[in-house]
Amino acid sequence: MEKISGAKAVVECLKKEGVEVIFGIPGGANMPIYDELFSSDIRHILARHEQGAVHMAEGYARASGKVGVCMATSGPGATNLITGIADAYMDSVPLICITGQVPTQFVGTDAFQETDVVGITTPITKHNYLVKNIQDLPRVFKDAFHIATTGRPGPVVIDLPKDVLNDRFEFYYPENVHLRGYKPTYRGHPLMVKKAAELIMRAESPVIVAGGGVIISGATEELITLAEMTMTPVATTLMGKGAIPENHPLSLGMVGMHGSKYANYAVMEADLIIAVGVRFTDRTTGRYETWAPNAKKIHIDIDPAEIGKNIEVDVPIVGDAKSVLRDIIKRLSPKINKEWVERVNQLKQSYPFTFEDSEDEIKPQYVIKKLNEIVPDAIVTTEVGQNQMWSAMFWRALKPRTFITSGGLAAMGFGFPAALGAKVARPEEVVIDIAGDGSFVMTCQELATSITEDIPIIVAILNNGYLGMVRQWQQIFHEGRYSEVDLGGVPDFVKLAEAYGAEGIRVTRKEDVEDAIKEALKNDVTTVIDFVVSREENVLPMVPPGMPITQILDEKSIKPVRGKVRPKPGVRKREGERRMEIEEREEGAEVMEE
Amino acid sequence: MKAKHTIAVLVENKPGVLARVAGLFARRGYNIESLSVGVTESSDLSRMTIVVEGDERVVEQVTKQLNKQIDVIKVSHMEPHETVNRELALFKIAVEPHERGEIMHLVEIFRGRIVDVGTKTMIIEVTGDEDKISAMHQLLKKYTIKEMVRTGVISMVRGPKILKSEKEE
Ligand SMILES: Cc1ncc(C[n+]2csc(CCOP(=O)(O)OP(=O)(O)O)c2C)c(N)n1
Ligand SMILES: [Mg+2]
Numbered sequence: 021m022e023k024i025s026g027a028k029a030v031v032e033c034l035k036k037e038g039v040e041v042i043f044g045i046p047g048g049a050n051m052p053i054y055d056e057l058f059s060s061d062i063r064h065i066l067a068r069h070e071q072g073a074v075h076m077a078e079g080y081a082r083a084s085g086k087v088g089v090c091m092a093t094s095g096p097g098a099t100n101l102i103t104g105i106a107d108a109y110m111d112s113v114p115l116i117c118i119t120g121q122v123p124t125q126f127v128g129t130d131a132f133q134e135t136d137v138v139g140i141t142t143p144i145t146k147h148n149y150l151v152k153n154i155q156d157l158p159r160v161f162k163d164a165f166h167i168a169t170t171g172r173p174g175p176v177v178i179d180l181p182k183d184v185l186n187d188r189f190e191f192y193y194p195e196n197v198h199l200r201g202y203k204p205t206y207r208g209h210p211l212m213v214k215k216a217a218e219l220i221m222r223a224e225s226p227v228i229v230a231g232g233g234v235i236i237s238g239a240t241e242e243l244i245t246l247a248e249m250t251m252t253p254v255a256t257t258l259m260g261k262g263a264i265p266e267n268h269p270l271s272l273g274m275v276g277m278h279g280s281k282y283a284n285y286a287v288m289e290a291d292l293i294i295a296v297g298v299r300f301t302d303r304t305t306g307r308y309e310t311w312a313p314n315a316k317k318i319h320i321d322i323d324p325a326e327i328g329k330n331i332e333v334d335v336p337i338v339g340d341a342k343s344v345l346r347d348i349i350k351r352l353s354p355k356i357n358k359e360w361v362e363r364v365n366q367l368k369q370s371y372p373f374t375f376e377d378s379e380d381e382i383k384p385q386y387v388i389k390k391l392n393e394i395v396p397d398a399i400v401t402t403e404v405g406q407n408q409m410w411s412a413m414f415w416r417a418l419k420p421r422t423f424i425t426s427g428g429l430a431a432m433g434f435g436f437p438a439a440l441g442a443k444v445a446r447p448e449e450v451v452i453d454i455a456g457d458g459s460f461v462m463t464c465q466e467l468a469t470s471i472t473e474d475i476p477i478i479v480a481i482l483n484n485g486y487l488g489m490v491r492q493w494q495q496i497f498h499e500g501r502y503s504e505v506d507l508g509g510v511p512d513f514v515k516l517a518e519a520y521g522a523e524g525i526r527v528t529r530k531e532d533v534e535d536a537i538k539e540a541l542k543n544d545v546t547t548v549i550d551f552v553v554s555r556e557e558n559v560l561p562m563v564p565p566g567m568p569i570t571q572i573l574d575e576k577s578i579k580p581v582r583g584k585v586r587p588k589p590g591v592r593k594r595e596g597e598r599r600m601e602i603e604e605r606e607e608g609a610e611v612m613e614e
Numbered sequence: 615m616k617a618k619h620t621i622a623v624l625v626e627n628k629p630g631v632l633a634r635v636a637g638l639f640a641r642r643g644y645n646i647e648s649l650s651v652g653v654t655e656s657s658d659l660s661r662m663t664i665v666v667e668g669d670e671r672v673v674e675q676v677t678k679q680l681n682k683q684i685d686v687i688k689v690s691h692m693e694p695h696e697t698v699n700r701e702l703a704l705f706k707i708a709v710e711p712h713e714r715g716e717i718m719h720l721v722e723i724f725r726g727r728i729v730d731v732g733t734k735t736m737i738i739e740v741t742g743d744e745d746k747i748s749a750m751h752q753l754l755k756k757y758t759i760k761e762m763v764r765t766g767v768i769s770m771v772r773g774p775k776i777l778k779s780e781k782e783e
Contacts, residue, residue: 141633147684150630169682201626201687325678328671476711 026154027052030180031060033161036193039089041080041444042066043073047093047108048121048133052185052537058103065473070097072437074104082424083216083399085238087114087169088441094120095133098179099140105175106144110237110428114173116164118139123183123529124152137179146174146255154187159194166197171204172323173236186508204322206345208339215335216318216350218295223316225360226252229304232259232427233297233341235322235420240264242345243296249349249578251356252294253364255283257304259427260297262417267336272364273373276304277563278409281371284569286364290315293538297321299339300330301428304566310568320344325419328331373589376575379461381554382530384482388414390533391452391480395541398450399442401425403435405489407482409559411454415541433462439477440470450541451477457507458487467520478540479517479548483508484555493582494557500581508591544562556583618647619673620699620769623662623680623779624688627653631685638683644668644676648701648766658763659687659765661777663768690777692769702765704729707736708758724750726758735760744766 023031030053034042041063046054057064067073070092077088088108092101098119108115127150131475138150144233146168149160157180164176220226234243240263247254247270254264255272264271264547287293293315298304305311308330318324319333320341337344375385384406389397392415400415401424402408408425417423424442426434439453453460472475481555482488487505494502514524523543527536527550540547561572625631632651639646647665654661673691680689682718692699709717714736721728721738724746730737740750744767751762770778 138630139633142637191655199684202684322736325675325682 024191025052025056026157026180026189028152029157029191030161030185031056032061033158033189033193033538034061034062034089037087037165039087042091043067043076043441044068044091044118045073045093045097047097047120049090049094049122049182050097050118050180050185051120052121052182052389053091053118053180059252063064065469065475067437068465068468069463070100072301072463072469073433074101074106074115074117075431075437075463076441076444076466076469077115077117078104078108078434079401079424079438080445081108081113081115081422081441082111082438083442084445085236085421086130086445087116087165087495089116089118089435091118092120093133094122094137095135098135098137102140102144103429103433105141105177107426107429107434108175109425109497111146112173112232113175114168114199115175116168117177119177119179120185120554121150121179121181124181125183127181133261137177141177143384143539144175145177146172148177148179150179150181151184152181152405154189155186156190157184159193160329162589163197163199166199167202171202179348205324205338206319206322206340208337208344209238210347212335212337213344213347214322217348219316219335220250220294220348220352221253221316221355224357225290225363225448226250226292226294226357226526227272227286227290227315228252228254228294228296229287229298229432230254230260230263230296231257231298234251234260234263235297237297237341238320238420239296239342239345240420242342244268245349246294246345246352249354249362250350253286255287257298257427258412258425261412261423261425262420265418266416268400268420268577274412276569277306277565278413278559278561279569280373280413281561282364282367282373282576283570284534284563284572285367285371287312287315288570289363291487293317295319295333296345299323299326302330305331306563306567306569306571309404311557326480328539375414378554380591382533382551384410384484384553384557385414386602387482387533387551387553388478391454391537392416393449394534395452398422398452399439399446401435401439401442401453403450403453403455404430405433405456405459405487406557406559407454407456407459413559415454428569431460432456434459436460436463436479437466437469439479440466440473440475443477453477453479455479457481457483457485457513460513461511462514466517467517467522467546467548471521476544476546478537479546480537481513481548481550482553483513483550484553484557486555489559491556495556495558495581495583496562496578497564498581502583502585504586506585506588506591508588513548517546521545523547524550526552534554547573594599616667616669617670619666619768620692620694620697621664621666621673621676621680622690622692622769622777623686624654625660625662625683626685626687628685629660629661629662630746632662632687634683635664637678638679639664639666639676642675642679642727644672648764650766650768652768658723661765666769688777690771692771697769697771699743699769701744701747701766701767702739702741703750704761705740705751705754705759706735707754707759708734708760708769709736720753726750734777738742
């Protein structure tokens with residue numbers, strides 16, 4: 021048999037695994053792979069920062085359900101991937117991250133561009149490999165893809181020294197994996213399934229809490245069947261958005277810190293919680309001991325380590341959400357808890373989910389509602405902060421894999437590259453990154469990628485001139501000391517977009533919001549819409565961290581604290597027209613006297 | 615209730631596995647009392663014995679987190695009454711000539727051995743369960759202990775039951 025190089029073998033492995041697209045940046049250590057990609061038909065998308073590449077791979081994976089592949093060189097290339105790898109680990113996203121490494125004889129010598137990639141990524145990967153011998157390479161790829169995509173998915177890093185890439189061998193690709201230490205459980209234990217079904221049939225005020233696991237498992241149909249059969253309302257976590265269409269009569273929207281009041285109250289009144297594919301973070305439950313105090317709890321998750329970690333449960337079921345729900349449904353018969361259904365409807369009516377709109381300025385919530393109205397089927401990604409929470413609250417996700425957000429890590433800069441990755445996976449869909457002005461600048465260099473790779477999306481910046489979520493906390497918990505959150509009105513996002521060859525639109529009046537969105541939809545290049553929104557709008561309702569989720573702050577319970585800013589020298593010097601414009605809008609915030 | 619728990623872990627005999635396991639304990643804030651590792655009857659497997667302190671919940675989490683590691687093949691909570699637990703300790707004692715007889719007698723009672731004798735020091739070797747080693751340690755404190763090393767506990771289930779990966783059983 022003909023011998024091929026390790027680099028060529030990498031490309032062969034990727035082909036065998038059906039990889040169609042890779043996101044990455046070349047460098048010294050991974051150049052042999054790039055040399056092979058030159059003549060391969062795998063699409064490579066050249067990012068402008070490795071963080072961009074890995075978030076794109078994540079967006080691709082989250083939007084499609086397929087594994088995302090990204091590539092970086094050794095040292096700084098690999099370390100630039102870290103945020104995305106950690107993000108994928110937290111949110112269970114299947115990723116293969118291929119990093120170049122210095123030649124094996126230099127490993128451990130602090131060689132040029134050497135970092136201990138396996139050491140650095142061990143706490144944030146499902147598994148990782150340093151391939152020291154070319155003979156191991158195909159086996160490693162086979163196992164890595166299997167590990168990344170099965171059970172609870174997650175990122176796997178493969179670190180490849182340059183001499184291994186240049187070495188030659190007779191290529192083979194293993195047919196099977198045999199990992200004796202890795203055997204995920206898919207079917208739920210029959211006894212536990214039976215117990216769960218009994219509890220559901222006996223419950224009088226049940227609530228389903230659906231998380232990201234439902235989406236990963238593709239269990240939407242089963243979830244809806246369970247809900248409808250027993251008329252059980254469904255609340256979701258942030259990661260569970262889209263697990264049930266949010267216009268479904270049984271949908272309660274999101275629970276937790278920024279959940280709807282009625283979802284949180286319903287959970288607290290429930291006598292049974294059916295938790296599917298959730299991991300009960302503090303953002304969902306508030307203070308653990310106080311959560312759903314009257315409820316028995318069924319917890320379905322594929323990762324045994326999530327069960328009983330934060331919340332004690334009565335019926336633990338380890339297994340794949342889809343399979344377990346199917347088994348449970350088989351044991352149910354249709355029923356209605358009439359009083360409970362009425363009670364939940366009453367909660368919905370008593371605590372309607374609204375915001376105070378304005379005619380003088382653009383409210384961020386208004387922008388999201390308008391976007392949702394005009395393109396209800398779009399795939400939405402978000403940045404992090406207020407923009408993310410308003411999106412979670414006011415964007416109604418109708419299908420799984422259409423609401424893509426950095427949940428566990430909450431990494432600013434995620435949304436834009438993730439949107440590009442999502443668009444690559446599903447080019448026929450409209451993709452919108454609902455962004456904050458702070459987050460967007462963390463990865464906005466990927467505008468270059470969106471232009472050169474022809475990946476047109478819409479960036480809707482909710483420009484409040486602040487690191488808004490931090491400002492909100494400072495207003496509520498730090499007596500209005502706005503410490504290092506004023507972004508000073510830079511950059512000019514329209515010019516920024518134009519500098520890259522993208523389109524930019526600035527919207528300062530409410531009546532122009534709709535037209536701007538429609539114009540962006542007509543464009544065939546990426547369009548950045550700079551919505552200049554009210555500066556000090558808060559995300560409400562809100563449960564303060566560490567409190568029970570019945571302790572809900574709203575407009576009425578928050579003291580109207582006036583914020584104080586510490587002016588920056590550069591901000592004072594700058595006399596841009598735009599800055600003046602924003603300054604005029606500033607009502608709440610006053611500049612501290614020197 | 616907080617107590618000491620012994621956990622036996624069968625892992626792939628590969629570089630880096632010890633680092634993964636140790637890192638996991640550090641990261642999640644579990645306290646390792648002792649950890650010992652070595653090869654097993656099959657050359658591709660290593661076995662770790664880890665003693666952790668914590669309540670039932672901690673032990674459950676430790677077990678589950680260990681099981682999540684791809685290179686971990688089997689995790690077993692060793693019940694004290696079903697297992698043989700052994701540890702080896704070496705003590706270097708400063709001895710005056712007139713104390714020698716007394717110490718040798720003590721070592722004999724503990725079925726220990728004197729493995730090195732110098733003009734001013736001797737090394738004592740003791741094997742046993744943790745309590746026995748601690749008792750020996752306590753008694754030797756009467757003299758000057760210049761150095762002590764302990765291997766950490768290793769543990770094996772009594773009777774025919776063995777620790778094996780599911781597939782091979
Ligand atoms: C990489 C990173 N750094 C810092 C934070 C902390 N943080 C959370 S929200 C936020 C403000 C985000 O500002 P912006 O993108 O403008 O969104 P807004 O809240 O104003 O909508 C910050 C700094 C974070 N989540 N991620
Ligand atoms: Mg902002």
